[in-house]
Amino acid sequence: MNRFWLETYGCQMNKAESNALEEEMLDSGWIPADAAEEADLVILNTCSVRLSAENRIWGRLGYFKKLKETHPHTLAVMGCMAERLKEDLKKAVPAVDVIVGTFQKADFARLLRQAASARHALTLEDPCKEIYAFARRHSRKNDFRAFVPIMHGCDNFCSYCIVPYVRGREVSRDPHSIFEEIAGLLQAGRVKEITLLGQNVNSYRFQDMDFPGLLDALFQRFPRAPWIRFLTSHPKDFSPALIACMKNHREMCRAIHLPVQHGSDTILRAMNRQYTRGAYLALAERIRGELPDVLLSTDILIGFPGETEKDFQDTLDLMNEVRFDDAFTYYYNPREGTAAWNMQDTVCEKLKLERLQTLIALQREISRTRKRQRLGQTVRVLAEEISKKNSAEILGRTEGDEMVVFPGSTKKFPGGFHTVRLDELRGNTFYAHEIEVEK
Numbered sequence: 044m045n046r047f048w049l050e051t052y053g054c055q056m057n058k059a060e061s062n063a064l065e066e067e068m069l070d071s072g073w074i075p076a077d078a079a080e081e082a083d084l085v086i087l088n089t090c091s092v093r094l095s096a097e098n099r100i101w102g103r104l105g106y107f108k109k110l111k112e113t114h115p116h117t118l119a120v121m122g123c124m125a126e127r128l129k130e131d132l133k134k135a136v137p138a139v140d141v142i143v144g145t146f147q148k149a150d151f152a153r154l155l156r157q158a159a160s161a162r163h164a165l166t167l168e169d170p171c172k173e174i175y176a177f178a179r180r181h182s183r184k185n186d187f188r189a190f191v192p193i194m195h196g197c198d199n200f201c202s203y204c205i206v207p208y209v210r211g212r213e214v215s216r217d218p219h220s221i222f223e224e225i226a227g228l229l230q231a232g233r234v235k236e237i238t239l240l241g242q243n244v245n246s247y248r249f250q251d252m253d254f255p256g257l258l259d260a261l262f263q264r265f266p267r268a269p270w271i272r273f274l275t276s277h278p279k280d281f282s283p284a285l286i287a288c289m290k291n292h293r294e295m296c297r298a299i300h301l302p303v304q305h306g307s308d309t310i311l312r313a314m315n316r317q318y319t320r321g322a323y324l325a326l327a328e329r330i331r332g333e334l335p336d337v338l339l340s341t342d343i344l345i346g347f348p349g350e351t352e353k354d355f356q357d358t359l360d361l362m363n364e365v366r367f368d369d370a371f372t373y374y375y376n377p378r379e380g381t382a383a384w385n386m387q388d389t390v391c392e393k394l395k396l397e398r399l400q401t402l403i404a405l406q407r408e409i410s411r412t413r414k415r416q417r418l419g420q421t422v423r424v425l426a427e428e429i430s431k432k433n434s435a436e437i438l439g440r441t442e443g444d445e446m447v448v449f450p451g452s453t454k455k456f457p458g459g460f461h462t463v464r465l466d467e468l469r470g471n472t473f474y475a476h477e478i479e480v481e482k
């Protein structure tokens with residue numbers, strides 16, 4: 044028996060890469076264990092972006108170290124934390140058997156195939172070649188939502204961010220390989236939504252092809268493409284051509300995640316974000332002008348070294364001006380190896396928390412007001428599942444990723460499109476009634 048247990052932490056890219064690994068393992072004879080405690084091989088696909096993510100993983104490593112005393116197994120750590128700490132990780136937790144850095148993920152699948160057929164222990168020699176290889180497929184067979192990586196790594200070096208150090212420089216995927224993966228997904232017939240993934244998707248460039256060029260080519264090749272989304276964008280690379288492309292292709296979900304990170308020019312400069320507050324505001328206005336039905340979300344990082352009360356107020360003002368539909372807010376933690384690690388962490392924990400609470404309260408109020416303004420609208424919803432609370436209700440999401448509940452028969456298969464009218468808002472969830480179901 045070769046039973047594996049795979050735990051994934053962090054971003055969608057990690058999840059897509061874990062899916063790819065899992066598919067390869069299934070193909071080469073490994074079977075998923077019902078519980079970690081029954082596995083012959085435990086793999087943790089890790090994240091290094093925030094301290095809290097790494098702390099959770101340290102906790103899990105402690106658990107598996109203890110488990111090894113009663114249930115011997117191979118313990119493998121892959122992904123960003125493995126890349127960041129390399130052999131130091133093994134020194135800190137000797138129970139770790141295999142370290143698989145970001146650039147070795149493709150090799151790891153090959154190794155697992157050999158280990159399964161030869162039934163020998165895993166060893167990973169010939170480490171890091173520093174060339175990232177994209178897997179050929181990244182989605183689970185029966186999902187109706189698929190994630191397709193189109194680029195990897197980041198060249199931006201925001202001063203607080205570990206990503207360029209653990210995922211390396213930007214590498215764009217060959218469009219033929221992207222289209223081959225999408226063709227496979229569409230051929231299977233179930234996939235209704237594809238998210239194109241990358242640390243900075245809109246800086247995609249393969250030979251002469253940029254991101255809008257890739258999207259145009261995608262719709263030319265697949266004129267009946269399902270909903271298409273992309274994650275994540277950098278404001279400095281969000282070109283007028285990309286806005287025009289979204290306007291031209293109605294299948295592109297009217298949802299843009301555009302991390303602003305801060306509202307003060309001083310802090311944006313210290314963060315090395317490479318745009319000003321004014322440039323961001325102009326871009327947001329242009330996007331909303333050209334795509335009036337778009338839902339705009341963002342990331343905001345508060346408590347960066349040197350942040351004054353005035354800088355914080357500038358951020359609140361920017362939020363009030365843009366009126367984001369949603370915002371992911373967090374406060375600064377120094378990450379070793381980044382440029383900001385050497386800056387003095389001037390904002391104390393208590394103040395960071397206070398400012399974060401203020402941000403969250405403001406965003407909650409803005410989100411709620413914007414959602415209320417949508418009541419009465421007719422929208423298209425992708426059905427996800429039958430509600431666990433009420434089997435006569437269907438749970439779905441709009442193209443802006445908002446949750447919608449509407450009455451429906453349990454016989455209706457999830458993964459279909461429905462047209463509904465938004466009637467009521469309870470918390471963050473819309474309640475709606477169905478107008479039409481697409482055949």
Ligand code: SF4
Nearest residue numbers: 197199200201204206
């Ligand atoms: S753009 Fe900045 S925040 Fe985003 S991955 Fe690159 S360095 Fe990190």
